[in-house]
Amino acid sequence: MKVDRTKQKNIFAAICLAPALILLAVFLLYPTIEVFRMSLYNWGGFSNNKEFVGLSNFKILWDDMKFIEAFQNSILLIVVVTLVTLVLSILFAALLTREKLKGANFFRIIFYIPNILSIVVIAGIFSAIYNPTNGLLNSVFGMLNLESLQRLWLGDQSIVIYSVAGALIWQAIGYYMVMYMSSMASIPESFYEAASLEGAGRITQFFSITLPLVWNNIRTTLTFFIISTINLSFLLIQTMTGGGPDGSTNVFLFYMYNQAYTNSVYGYGMAIGVVVFLFSFLLSAIVNAVTKRDVLQY
Amino acid sequence: MGALQKKTKDTKSVDRLYKIFIYVAMITLAISIIIPVAWVFIASIKQSSEFYGDPWAMPKGFYWKNFIDAFQEAKMGGYLLNSVLVTGMGITMLLALALPAAYVLARFEFPFRKTIRTFVRAGLFINISYIVVPIFLMLLEWDNGLRGMGGAGFFLNNRFILALVYATNALPFTIHLLSSYFETIPFDFEEAAYIDGASLFKTMTSVIIPMARPSIVTVILFNFLSFWNEYILALTLMPGTKKTLPVGLMNLMAAERAATNYGMMYAGMVIVMLPTLILYIIVQKKLTQGMTAGGIKG
Numbered sequence: 001m002k003v004d005r006t007k008q009k010n011i012f013a014a015i016c017l018a019p020a021l022i023l024l025a026v027f028l029l030y031p032t033i034e035v036f037r038m039s040l041y042n043w044g045g046f047s048n049n050k051e052f053v054g055l056s057n058f059k060i061l062w063d064d065m066k067f068i069e070a071f072q073n074s075i076l077l078i079v080v081v082t083l084v085t086l087v088l089s090i091l092f093a094a095l096l097t098r099e100k101l102k103g104a105n106f107f108r109i110i111f112y113i114p115n116i117l118s119i120v121v122i123a124g125i126f127s128a129i130y131n132p133t134n135g136l137l138n139s140v141f142g143m144l145n146l147e148s149l150q151r152l153w154l155g156d157q158s159i160v161i162y163s164v165a166g167a168l169i170w171q172a173i174g175y176y177m178v179m180y181m182s183s184m185a186s187i188p189e190s191f192y193e194a195a196s197l198e199g200a201g202r203i204t205q206f207f208s209i210t211l212p213l214v215w216n217n218i219r220t221t222l223t224f225f226i227i228s229t230i231n232l233s234f235l236l237i238q239t240m241t242g243g244g245p246d247g248s249t250n251v252f253l254f255y256m257y258n259q260a261y262t263n264s265v266y267g268y269g270m271a272i273g274v275v276v277f278l279f280s281f282l283l284s285a286i287v288n289a290v291t292k293r294d295v296l297q298y
Numbered sequence: 299m300g301a302l303q304k305k306t307k308d309t310k311s312v313d314r315l316y317k318i319f320i321y322v323a324m325i326t327l328a329i330s331i332i333i334p335v336a337w338v339f340i341a342s343i344k345q346s347s348e349f350y351g352d353p354w355a356m357p358k359g360f361y362w363k364n365f366i367d368a369f370q371e372a373k374m375g376g377y378l379l380n381s382v383l384v385t386g387m388g389i390t391m392l393l394a395l396a397l398p399a400a401y402v403l404a405r406f407e408f409p410f411r412k413t414i415r416t417f418v419r420a421g422l423f424i425n426i427s428y429i430v431v432p433i434f435l436m437l438l439e440w441d442n443g444l445r446g447m448g449g450a451g452f453f454l455n456n457r458f459i460l461a462l463v464y465a466t467n468a469l470p471f472t473i474h475l476l477s478s479y480f481e482t483i484p485f486d487f488e489e490a491a492y493i494d495g496a497s498l499f500k501t502m503t504s505v506i507i508p509m510a511r512p513s514i515v516t517v518i519l520f521n522f523l524s525f526w527n528e529y530i531l532a533l534t535l536m537p538g539t540k541k542t543l544p545v546g547l548m549n550l551m552a553a554e555r556a557a558t559n560y561g562m563m564y565a566g567m568v569i570v571m572l573p574t575l576i577l578y579i580i581v582q583k584k585l586t587q588g589m590t591a592g593g594i595k596g
Binding site: 008009010012013014015016017019020021023024026027028029030031032034035038088091092095096099101106107108109110111112113114116117118119120121123124125126127128129134135136139170173174178202227230231234235238239253256257260261266269270273276277 | 331
């Protein structure tokens with residue numbers, strides 16, 4: 001009877017898991033292995049001339065100026081987007097949690113809106129904002145008599161990457177803000193009361209209570225920042241700038257996709273994918289190690 | 299005495315300045331979100347000639363033809379139907395696959411349980427942008443195989459397959475979220491059902507799954523947003539005419555920017571974002587709560 005029940009349970013578990021596991025193997029595991037395998041081949045997309053070339057795709061990558069450009073652009077985006085989003089979302093989260101503001105709930109609802117929009121819509125919105133002749137940003141500068149600040153936001157090679165960063169930051173602030181707010185809300189009020197009895201001001205309270213106690217949450221989100229900036233910048237640039245002008249917004253995955261698709265050098269494209277994948281892991285590990293602090297308990 | 303009074307007066311005015319500063323910051327960020335989004339709605343009812351003057355001018359009337367053109371000329375109506383079908387099928391399949399899998403992973407002891415859990419969790423780290431090319435190649439190969447046997451293509455340009463890939467891609471996160479919820483339900487319910495003579499399947503479907511309703515709602519909300527807004531898979535796996543809304547919008551944006559038919563382009567943006575905005579307004583509280591429960595976004 002007992003043995004029967006165990007066997008029955010095992011069969012039931014197998015039936016429940018099998019469909020999900022099979023699909024995961026076919027549409028997630030196999031393609032991932034393929035990325036690594038294909039990176040070792042020279043393949044033009046026609047199944048006949050597939051040639052094993054070992055690591056030579058990676059050697060070509062090493063000297064590929066276009067890839068190096070994509071690398072620099074991606075790093076710049078990751079750093080700018082991470083720092084600005086982090087500072088702003090922590091600041092706004094702290095203000096919304098600590099200060100008894102009228103309409104705090106309204107602000108929270110509004111700030112989260114960009115996160116629910118399709119990245120294609122965001123690209124459309126920012127094209128309208130950055131339009132050089134009748135875009136919203138230039139016309140606001142015009143109204144304030146600040147014509148000297150008007151720019152070709154998407155046409156000037158030296159600033160276009162920051163224009164893209166602006167869209168990414170706009171999209172991300174609300175999401176991280178909500179995340180930090182929930183961990184800040186769990187800090188006991190008595191900590192702040194004790195601190196203010198000892199004469200600690202708001203800024204001291206923020207740096208000695210709020211920040212240390214949400215530090216772990218911030219560390220976790222740093223990894224998200226890296227991964228999501230790599231991913232979102234690809235999607236945004238695909239729809240907004242197409243990598244231009246003149247490669248100034250070329251980023252990791254955009255370059256990978258174009259090599260594999262438009263130029264049909266699949267093996268080379270997959271080698272880029274492997275490098276980006278390993279790079280994002282390495283970067284996350286470094287960030288994790290650097291930001292390690294003793295976790296405070298309360 | 300006098301000094302003390304002066305001091306409280308000073309703190310009060312500093313306090314007031316501080317409050318003003320906070321509100322200015324909050325309102326600035328809120329405006330930077332509300333204005334561009336509202337502007338798209340307003341622009342969607344403007345006539346083409348109205349786009350050449352002041353971008354802040356109110357529309358002269360409701361120019362509904364933009365929407366009619368978007369639906370008919372730009373085929374956004376057909377794409378809308380495709381998006382509804384793909385999103386609906388994707389969520390249905392996801393729940394059918396993830397609920398049983400999450401349930402047995404959370405509650406049952408069986409061989410390889412730990413290995414399977416690790417395998418599913420590893421899936422969290424695979425980003426769709428990396429594997430979209432191998433998935434396309436795999437489906438293309440299957441189609442070529444079918445054609446070689448004298449059949450027609452089946453796997454590319456198929457809404458069902460796209461929905462299946464969406465569902466699979468969402469499995470690791472969804473199983474993770476549902477499992478953590480199932481783990482909080484006491485075992486007594488299963489024991490009672492067992493004593494009553496219910497089968498394992500019956501216990502799962504009519505006792506345990508209904509109890510997980512809050513987490514199921516979270517899963518549906520998050521995946522609705524990500525399936526509805528997704529475009530890189532839809533772009534790659536649906537190279538024919540059966541496009542989804544974001545891909546249709548991308549084409550519309552490229553075509554209308556060249557033809558300077560902006561009204562239709564903004565109408566297209568409204569068609570894509572309106573459903574998610576309505577959903578968000580209805581369920582915003584659940585969504586932001588669910589986000590902190592789940593922790594990450596795919």
